[in-house]
Amino acid sequence: xxxxxxxxxxxxxxxxxxxxxxxxxxxxxxxxxxxxxxxxxxxxxxxxxxxxxxxxxxxxxxxxxxxxxxxxxxxxxxxxxxxxxxxxxxxxxxxxxxxxxxxxxxxxxxxxxxxxxxxxxxxxxxxxxxxxxxxxxxxxxxxxxxxxxxxxxxxxxx
Amino acid sequence: xxxxxxxxxxxxxxxxxxxxxxxxxxxxxxxxxxxxxxxxxxxxxxxxxxxxxxxxxxxxxxxxxxxxxxxxxxxxxxxxxxxxxxxxxxxxxxxxxxx
Numbered sequence: 001x002x003x004x005x006x007x008x009x010x011x012x013x014x015x016x017x018x019x020x021x022x023x024x025x026x027x028x029x030x031x032x033x034x035x036x037x038x039x040x041x042x043x044x045x046x047x048x049x050x051x052x053x054x055x056x057x058x059x060x061x062x063x064x065x066x067x068x069x070x071x072x073x074x075x076x077x078x079x080x081x082x083x084x085x086x087x088x089x090x091x092x093x094x095x096x097x098x099x100x101x102x103x104x105x106x107x108x109x110x111x112x113x114x115x116x117x118x119x120x121x122x123x124x125x126x127x128x129x130x131x132x133x134x135x136x137x138x139x140x141x142x143x144x145x146x147x148x149x150x151x152x153x154x155x156x157x158x
Numbered sequence: 159x160x161x162x163x164x165x166x167x168x169x170x171x172x173x174x175x176x177x178x179x180x181x182x183x184x185x186x187x188x189x190x191x192x193x194x195x196x197x198x199x200x201x202x203x204x205x206x207x208x209x210x211x212x213x214x215x216x217x218x219x220x221x222x223x224x225x226x227x228x229x230x231x232x233x234x235x236x237x238x239x240x241x242x243x244x245x246x247x248x249x250x251x252x253x254x255x256x257x
Contacts, residue, residue: 036187038221073189 001068002050003061004096004104005075020049022083023059030077035070042067043074050101056112059092060104068097159239159248160223162205167230171200174207178219181226186218193218198245206239208248216241 028047032040043063051060063071072094080089096107120133162174169177175197183191196210211219223236240248 032187034187034189036183036185036190038185039187039189 001063001065002098002101002104003063003068003072003075003094004098004108005059005061006057006093006095018052018054018057018059018081019083020052022081023052024049026078026081027061027071027075031070031074034074034077039067039070039074043071047071058095058108060101072097159206159208161237161239162207163235163237167232168202168205169229170202171197174200177226177229178209178223181222182218185222185225190218190222195219208245213243 024047028040028044031043035042045067046062046064048062049059050062051058053059061071075092075094078090078092082088095111096104098104098107175195178195178197179191182193182195186193193215194212195215198208198210200207209219220238220241223238226236227233242248
Protein backbone atom coordinates (compact mmCIF):
# COMPACT_ATOMS: atom_id res chain seq x y z
CA UNK A 1 0.00 0.00 0.00
CA UNK A 2 1.16 3.57 -0.69
CA UNK A 3 0.21 6.33 1.70
CA UNK A 4 0.38 9.89 0.46
CA UNK A 5 0.74 12.51 3.13
CA UNK A 6 1.64 16.12 3.49
CA UNK A 7 3.95 17.63 6.06
CA UNK A 8 2.42 20.76 7.56
CA UNK A 9 4.49 23.00 9.76
CA UNK A 10 4.50 26.60 10.92
CA UNK A 11 8.24 26.83 10.88
CA UNK A 12 9.46 27.77 7.39
CA UNK A 13 12.87 26.31 8.02
CA UNK A 14 11.32 22.91 8.45
CA UNK A 15 10.66 22.62 4.75
CA UNK A 16 14.31 22.88 3.85
CA UNK A 17 15.47 20.15 6.11
CA UNK A 18 12.97 17.48 5.17
CA UNK A 19 14.90 14.44 4.06
CA UNK A 20 13.76 10.92 3.40
CA UNK A 21 15.92 9.50 6.15
CA UNK A 22 14.80 11.91 8.86
CA UNK A 23 11.18 11.42 7.91
CA UNK A 24 11.54 7.66 7.86
CA UNK A 25 13.14 7.71 11.28
CA UNK A 26 10.45 9.97 12.67
CA UNK A 27 7.67 7.73 11.35
CA UNK A 28 9.39 4.58 12.63
CA UNK A 29 9.82 6.17 16.01
CA UNK A 30 6.14 7.04 16.16
CA UNK A 31 5.17 3.48 15.23
CA UNK A 32 7.44 2.13 17.96
CA UNK A 33 5.85 4.40 20.52
CA UNK A 34 2.30 3.61 19.56
CA UNK A 35 2.48 -0.06 18.59
CA UNK A 36 5.56 -1.31 20.40
CA UNK A 37 8.13 -3.78 19.19
CA UNK A 38 5.57 -5.91 17.42
CA UNK A 39 4.16 -3.02 15.44
CA UNK A 40 7.57 -1.68 14.57
CA UNK A 41 8.72 -5.03 13.25
CA UNK A 42 5.46 -5.60 11.43
CA UNK A 43 5.55 -2.29 9.58
CA UNK A 44 9.28 -2.07 8.97
CA UNK A 45 9.43 -5.20 6.85
CA UNK A 46 9.17 -3.23 3.66
CA UNK A 47 8.79 0.33 4.68
CA UNK A 48 10.35 3.02 2.50
CA UNK A 49 9.88 6.64 1.74
CA UNK A 50 9.24 6.47 -1.97
CA UNK A 51 8.87 10.09 -2.95
CA UNK A 52 9.54 13.34 -1.21
CA UNK A 53 8.90 16.85 -2.39
CA UNK A 54 10.49 19.37 -0.10
CA UNK A 55 8.82 22.38 -1.73
CA UNK A 56 5.29 21.22 -1.16
CA UNK A 57 5.96 18.86 1.71
CA UNK A 58 4.46 15.87 -0.07
CA UNK A 59 5.61 12.47 1.04
CA UNK A 60 4.78 9.05 -0.37
CA UNK A 61 5.33 6.14 1.97
CA UNK A 62 5.26 2.50 1.07
CA UNK A 63 4.39 -0.36 3.38
CA UNK A 64 2.89 -3.81 3.39
CA UNK A 65 -0.77 -4.35 2.78
CA UNK A 66 -1.22 -6.15 6.10
CA UNK A 67 0.22 -3.44 8.23
CA UNK A 68 -0.85 -0.23 6.58
CA UNK A 69 -3.50 0.34 9.23
CA UNK A 70 -0.84 0.34 11.92
CA UNK A 71 1.11 2.86 9.90
CA UNK A 72 -1.88 5.11 9.29
CA UNK A 73 -2.87 5.09 12.92
CA UNK A 74 0.64 6.04 13.99
CA UNK A 75 0.99 8.97 11.57
CA UNK A 76 -0.87 11.48 13.78
CA UNK A 77 1.70 10.81 16.46
CA UNK A 78 4.54 12.29 14.45
CA UNK A 79 4.95 15.58 16.26
CA UNK A 80 8.34 16.83 15.17
CA UNK A 81 11.09 16.24 12.67
CA UNK A 82 14.58 16.10 14.00
CA UNK A 83 17.63 16.83 11.90
CA UNK A 84 21.05 18.15 12.77
CA UNK A 85 20.16 18.33 16.44
CA UNK A 86 17.24 20.64 15.80
CA UNK A 87 13.64 19.84 16.35
CA UNK A 88 10.97 21.27 14.14
CA UNK A 89 7.37 20.83 15.22
CA UNK A 90 5.16 19.63 12.44
CA UNK A 91 2.37 17.23 11.74
CA UNK A 92 1.46 14.93 8.90
CA UNK A 93 -1.79 15.10 7.01
CA UNK A 94 -2.84 11.93 5.24
CA UNK A 95 -4.11 12.73 1.79
CA UNK A 96 -4.63 9.44 0.05
CA UNK A 97 -4.05 5.73 0.42
CA UNK A 98 -3.59 3.79 -2.76
CA UNK A 99 -2.44 0.45 -4.03
CA UNK A 100 -0.06 1.65 -6.69
CA UNK A 101 2.14 4.62 -7.30
CA UNK A 102 0.08 5.56 -10.34
CA UNK A 103 -3.13 6.08 -8.39
CA UNK A 104 -1.31 8.20 -5.87
CA UNK A 105 0.24 10.20 -8.66
CA UNK A 106 -3.14 10.80 -10.26
CA UNK A 107 -4.55 11.92 -6.96
CA UNK A 108 -1.58 14.20 -6.41
CA UNK A 109 -2.13 15.89 -9.76
CA UNK A 110 -5.77 16.55 -8.96
CA UNK A 111 -4.91 17.73 -5.49
CA UNK A 112 -2.23 20.08 -6.72
CA UNK A 113 -4.65 21.55 -9.25
CA UNK A 114 -7.24 22.26 -6.57
CA UNK A 115 -4.55 23.67 -4.32
CA UNK A 116 -3.40 26.05 -7.03
CA UNK A 117 -6.95 27.27 -7.53
CA UNK A 118 -7.38 27.72 -3.83
CA UNK A 119 -4.16 29.68 -3.62
CA UNK A 120 -5.35 31.88 -6.44
CA UNK A 121 -8.48 32.73 -4.52
CA UNK A 122 -6.76 33.43 -1.25
CA UNK A 123 -3.73 35.39 -2.34
CA UNK A 124 -3.85 39.09 -1.70
CA UNK A 125 -0.91 40.41 -3.68
CA UNK A 126 -1.35 41.32 -7.32
CA UNK A 127 1.99 40.02 -8.45
CA UNK A 128 1.38 36.75 -6.68
CA UNK A 129 -1.85 36.48 -8.63
CA UNK A 130 0.05 36.94 -11.86
CA UNK A 131 2.57 34.36 -10.77
CA UNK A 132 -0.02 31.79 -9.96
CA UNK A 133 -2.01 32.45 -13.09
CA UNK A 134 1.07 32.00 -15.18
CA UNK A 135 1.88 28.68 -13.58
CA UNK A 136 -1.72 27.55 -13.92
CA UNK A 137 -1.73 28.30 -17.60
CA UNK A 138 1.55 26.58 -18.09
CA UNK A 139 0.24 23.32 -16.64
CA UNK A 140 0.07 20.77 -19.33
CA UNK A 141 -3.24 19.10 -19.97
CA UNK A 142 -2.02 15.56 -20.40
CA UNK A 143 -1.79 13.48 -17.29
CA UNK A 144 1.58 12.00 -18.09
CA UNK A 145 3.47 15.14 -17.22
CA UNK A 146 2.47 15.35 -13.64
CA UNK A 147 5.49 17.24 -12.42
CA UNK A 148 4.48 20.51 -14.03
CA UNK A 149 1.47 20.51 -11.74
CA UNK A 150 3.84 20.62 -8.80
CA UNK A 151 4.90 24.15 -9.48
CA UNK A 152 3.45 25.56 -6.32
CA UNK A 153 5.42 28.30 -4.77
CA UNK A 154 5.98 28.83 -1.13
CA UNK A 155 6.69 32.50 -1.25
CA UNK A 156 4.67 33.64 1.64
CA UNK A 157 1.15 32.62 0.82
CA UNK A 158 1.30 29.41 2.80
CA UNK B 159 -4.90 -18.16 35.56
CA UNK B 160 -1.26 -17.28 35.54
CA UNK B 161 1.62 -18.55 37.60
CA UNK B 162 4.76 -16.53 38.00
CA UNK B 163 7.87 -18.34 39.32
CA UNK B 164 10.38 -15.88 40.64
CA UNK B 165 13.72 -15.66 42.43
CA UNK B 166 13.23 -13.45 45.39
CA UNK B 167 11.00 -10.46 44.93
CA UNK B 168 7.33 -10.76 45.71
CA UNK B 169 5.24 -8.21 43.91
CA UNK B 170 1.97 -7.16 45.46
CA UNK B 171 -1.22 -6.77 43.46
CA UNK B 172 -0.54 -3.27 42.21
CA UNK B 173 3.01 -4.12 41.18
CA UNK B 174 1.74 -7.19 39.42
CA UNK B 175 -0.69 -5.12 37.39
CA UNK B 176 2.08 -2.66 36.64
CA UNK B 177 4.19 -5.55 35.42
CA UNK B 178 1.47 -6.78 33.10
CA UNK B 179 0.89 -3.30 31.68
CA UNK B 180 4.61 -2.77 31.18
CA UNK B 181 4.85 -6.03 29.29
CA UNK B 182 2.01 -4.95 27.04
CA UNK B 183 3.59 -1.56 26.46
CA UNK B 184 6.94 -3.08 25.52
CA UNK B 185 5.48 -5.38 22.94
CA UNK B 186 2.43 -3.56 21.67
CA UNK B 187 3.11 0.10 22.46
CA UNK B 188 0.62 2.59 23.81
CA UNK B 189 -2.20 0.73 22.11
CA UNK B 190 -1.29 -2.39 24.04
CA UNK B 191 -0.90 -0.57 27.33
CA UNK B 192 -4.38 0.87 26.88
CA UNK B 193 -5.89 -2.61 26.63
CA UNK B 194 -8.27 -2.99 29.58
CA UNK B 195 -6.85 -5.78 31.71
CA UNK B 196 -8.30 -6.62 35.11
CA UNK B 197 -6.60 -8.59 37.83
CA UNK B 198 -9.46 -10.46 39.41
CA UNK B 199 -7.58 -12.28 42.13
CA UNK B 200 -3.98 -12.31 43.17
CA UNK B 201 -2.28 -14.58 45.67
CA UNK B 202 1.03 -13.32 46.88
CA UNK B 203 1.98 -16.64 48.41
CA UNK B 204 1.79 -18.65 45.23
CA UNK B 205 2.31 -15.68 42.91
CA UNK B 206 -0.63 -16.70 40.82
CA UNK B 207 -3.41 -14.54 39.52
CA UNK B 208 -6.53 -14.58 37.42
CA UNK B 209 -6.61 -11.95 34.68
CA UNK B 210 -9.55 -10.84 32.66
CA UNK B 211 -9.23 -9.33 29.21
CA UNK B 212 -11.46 -8.75 26.24
CA UNK B 213 -11.38 -11.71 23.89
CA UNK B 214 -9.87 -9.76 21.02
CA UNK B 215 -6.99 -8.81 23.27
CA UNK B 216 -6.12 -12.32 24.41
CA UNK B 217 -3.45 -12.81 21.76
CA UNK B 218 -1.75 -9.53 22.61
CA UNK B 219 -1.84 -10.20 26.33
CA UNK B 220 -0.57 -13.75 26.06
CA UNK B 221 2.25 -12.81 23.69
CA UNK B 222 3.27 -9.90 25.90
CA UNK B 223 3.36 -12.05 29.02
CA UNK B 224 5.31 -14.78 27.29
CA UNK B 225 7.99 -12.38 26.17
CA UNK B 226 8.42 -10.69 29.51
CA UNK B 227 11.68 -11.97 30.93
CA UNK B 228 12.77 -9.76 33.78
CA UNK B 229 11.26 -8.37 36.93
CA UNK B 230 13.51 -6.06 38.96
CA UNK B 231 16.57 -7.45 37.23
CA UNK B 232 15.69 -11.00 38.12
CA UNK B 233 14.68 -13.55 35.58
CA UNK B 234 11.08 -14.57 35.71
CA UNK B 235 8.57 -16.32 33.52
CA UNK B 236 4.84 -16.30 33.18
CA UNK B 237 3.15 -19.63 32.89
CA UNK B 238 -0.37 -19.68 31.64
CA UNK B 239 -2.19 -22.51 33.36
CA UNK B 240 -5.68 -22.13 32.00
CA UNK B 241 -7.73 -19.87 29.81
CA UNK B 242 -11.47 -20.00 29.49
CA UNK B 243 -14.29 -17.62 28.71
CA UNK B 244 -16.07 -18.62 31.89
CA UNK B 245 -14.82 -17.85 35.33
CA UNK B 246 -16.36 -20.95 36.83
CA UNK B 247 -14.31 -23.19 34.59
CA UNK B 248 -11.09 -21.89 36.13
CA UNK B 249 -11.90 -23.33 39.51
CA UNK B 250 -11.29 -26.89 38.42
CA UNK B 251 -8.87 -28.39 35.98
CA UNK B 252 -10.66 -31.07 34.03
CA UNK B 253 -7.41 -32.75 33.07
CA UNK B 254 -6.65 -33.62 36.64
CA UNK B 255 -10.13 -34.82 37.31
CA UNK B 256 -10.08 -38.15 39.07
CA UNK B 257 -13.15 -40.17 38.46
